[in-house]
Amino acid sequence: MDQIIIRFLTNESTQQESESLLNWIEQSEENRLYFINIQKIFVAAKVNAALSRQEKREAEIMWMNIVNKADIGVSALNRERRVKRFYLSSAAAAILILFALAINNYLGDDYFTDKSNTADVAVIKPSDPTLILSDGREIPVSKLTAEISDAGARISKDVTNGLEYQAAAVKADAAYNTIKIPTATTYMLKLSDGTKVWLNSESELTYPVTFTQKERRVILKGEAYFEVSKMANKTPFIVETGNFETQVLGTRFNINCYSDNTNQHVTLTEGSVRVGIKENLMLLEVGDQLRFNQQNGSILKEQVNTGEFTSWIDGQTWFNNTPLNELIIMIKRFYGIKVMLSHESLSALRFSGKLTKSYDVKKIIDLISESASLKWIVEGDTIILFKP
Numbered sequence: 169m170d171q172i173i174i175r176f177l178t179n180e181s182t183q184q185e186s187e188s189l190l191n192w193i194e195q196s197e198e199n200r201l202y203f204i205n206i207q208k209i210f211v212a213a214k215v216n217a218a219l220s221r222q223e224k225r226e227a228e229i230m231w232m233n234i235v236n237k238a239d240i241g242v243s244a245l246n247r248e249r250r251v252k253r254f255y256l257s258s259a260a261a262a263i264l265i266l267f268a269l270a271i272n273n274y275l276g277d278d279y280f281t282d283k284s285n286t287a288d289v290a291v292i293k294p295s296d297p298t299l300i301l302s303d304g305r306e307i308p309v310s311k312l313t314a315e316i317s318d319a320g321a322r323i324s325k326d327v328t329n330g331l332e333y334q335a336a337a338v339k340a341d342a343a344y345n346t347i348k349i350p351t352a353t354t355y356m357l358k359l360s361d362g363t364k365v366w367l368n369s370e371s372e373l374t375y376p377v378t379f380t381q382k383e384r385r386v387i388l389k390g391e392a393y394f395e396v397s398k399m400a401n402k403t404p405f406i407v408e409t410g411n412f413e414t415q416v417l418g419t420r421f422n423i424n425c426y427s428d429n430t431n432q433h434v435t436l437t438e439g440s441v442r443v444g445i446k447e448n449l450m451l452l453e454v455g456d457q458l459r460f461n462q463q464n465g466s467i468l469k470e471q472v473n474t475g476e477f478t479s480w481i482d483g484q485t486w487f488n489n490t491p492l493n494e495l496i497i498m499i500k501r502f503y504g505i506k507v508m509l510s511h512e513s514l515s516a517l518r519f520s521g522k523l524t525k526s527y528d529v530k531k532i533i534d535l536i537s538e539s540a541s542l543k544w545i546v547e548g549d550t551i552i553l554f555k556p
Contacts, residue, residue: 169189169192170206170234170237170238171238171239172185172188172189173189173203173206174234174235174238176189177206177207177210178210189203206234209227209230209231209234210231212224212227212231213227213228213230213231291352291503291504291505291529292351292352292500292504292505292506293352293504294350294352294353294504295350295351295352295353296308296309296310296311296350296353297309297347297348297349297350297353297355297367298347298348298350299312299323299331299345299346299347300345300346300347300348301318301345302318302319302343302344302345302377303318309329309331309347309355312324312325312331317336318343318345318377319343319377319378320335320336320337320343320377320378321333321334321335321336321360321377321378322334322336323345323377326358328356330355330356330357330358331347331357331358332357332358333357333358333359333360333377333378334360335360335361335377335378335379336378337378342376342378342380343376343377343378344374344375344376344377345374345375345377346372346373346374346375347367347372347373348371348372349367349368349369349370349371349372349390350369350370351369351370351500351501351504352369352501352502352503352504353369354366354367354368354369354480354481355367357373359375359379359384359386360376360377360378360379361379361384361397361399361403361405362397363384363394363395363396363397363405364394364395364397365386365392365393365394365395366392366393366481367390367391367392368390368391368392368480368501369390369501369502370390370426370501371388371389371390371391371392372388372389372390373386373387373388373389373392374386374387375387379403381401381403382403383403383404383405383406384399384403384404384405384406385405385406385408386405386406386407386408387407387408387409388407388408388409388423388425389409389410389425389426389427390424390425390426391422391423391424391425391426391480392407392422392423393420393421393422393423393478393481394407394416394419394420394421394422394423395420396416396417396418396419396420397418398417398418399417399418402417404416404417405417405418407423409423409425409432410425410427411425411432411445411446411460411462412425412432412434412443412444412445412446412458412460413443413444413445414434414441414442414443414444415441415442415443415444416439416440416441416442417439418439419436419438419439419440419441420436420437420438420439421434421435421436421437421438421439421441421452422434422435422437422474422477422478423435424477426497428494428497429462429494429497430461430462430463430491430494431459431460431461431462432459432460432462433457433458433459433460433477434452434457434458435456435457435472435474435477435478436452436453436454436455436456436457436474437454437455437474437478438454439454440452440453440454443458445458445460445467446460446465446467448467450467450469452469455471455472455474456469456470456471456472457469457470457471457472457474457477476488476522479522480502483524483525483526484522484523484524484525485498485502485522485523486521486522487519487520487521487522487523488520489518489519489520490518490519490520491515491516491517491518492509492514492515492516492517492518492519492536492540492553493509493512493514493515495519495536496508496509496553498523499523499529499532502523502525503523503525503529503532505529505533505551506549506550506551507533507550507551507552507553508550508551508552508553509552509553509554510552510553510554510555511554511555514540514542514553514554514555517540519536533551533553536553537553541555541556542554542555542556543555543556
C-alpha cells in the first residue's frame, strides 16, 4: 500500500489504484491516520515553502526513507517512530493536501463534529447571470422566457437554459452583447457561429451578436472554456484579455485571466492555438499551458493535466501550491463564502488540492485551520482566519 500512497500523492496513481487506496483508508481509523501522517510528510518535503532550512531537510529525509522502504515494507514500530519524529521536528509545517480529503469525502460526515466551528456561515447563493443587449438594456437571464431579437440575431434558451444565438442578418457595423456571471455561478452560451462558451464565476464575456467575415473577436474577463466552431472560410476566432490574445480556427481551450490571480493561463485540450503575449507569439499544442505571472512578468509553457484546469465545468476546482490569500478568493468564487485573513503574513501558507461543489465548506475551512494551526471566527457575513 505504501507504493500506491506514494504514487497517489505524486499524482501518478491510476484510477484503479486511487479507488483501492480510498477503500483501504475507509477500512479503519488506523489506515486513515497512517495515510494522513505520510501525506503530511510529503507536503512538508515537497509543497510547503514556509519551512526553515532544517525543517525542510528533515522532511525530505523522512520522505526519501518512505520512498526507499516502500518496496520492502516497513514495520509498524518503525512507522510509529517515524511519525513521532515528524511531529516533534516539523509539526508547524503539517499542511494537509486537500485533494486527498476531498475526492470521496472519506473522512465521513462526523469527522469534524467535535472540532468544527458551529457559527452560521453566510453563503452567497448562486444568482442570475445578467445579459446586456446592444442598446444597453440589462436583462436577468431567467427573465428571458421567449425568443428576442437584437441587432440581427435571434436570442433564445436551449434545453439546458443556456443562451443560444442565431444569426438572422449580418450588419455592416458590429453590435455587441455582454454577459456577466455572478459569484458561485457558472453558465454556458452558444454564439451565433456555433461556438460554445462555458463561463466561470465572476466572469464577463463581450461578443458580437453576429460575426463579420474578417474575424470573430470576443473579450473575456475572468475564466471561460471555449469549444470553437470551425468555419468553411477559416475566419479566425480571437479571445482578447487584458494581458494576452488567443487566436484559433477551431479547437477547445480554457482561459483563466482573473485580474486578482498572480498567474493567468491558457490551457489547450484540443487542436492548436496561437497566443500573443508581451510582443511574443507562441504556438500551443494539445496538453500545453501558457502561464503568465502578473507580478514578475514571466512566461512559462509546459505540459499539464488539462483536466485539472477544466474540471470547474463539472463542479470541481484544483489548486497547486497556491498562496492562502489566493485560495480564499477561489473559495469565495466557488462556494459563495467570504473569507478574510487577519494578517497579510498568512498569505505565505500554500496549499495544493481539489475542491468539489458537494463538499461542506465548513469542513474546508476546518481543514485549512487545523493543518496550518489557525483558528476561524465569523464576523457578519465573513469568515476570518487568524493565528491564535
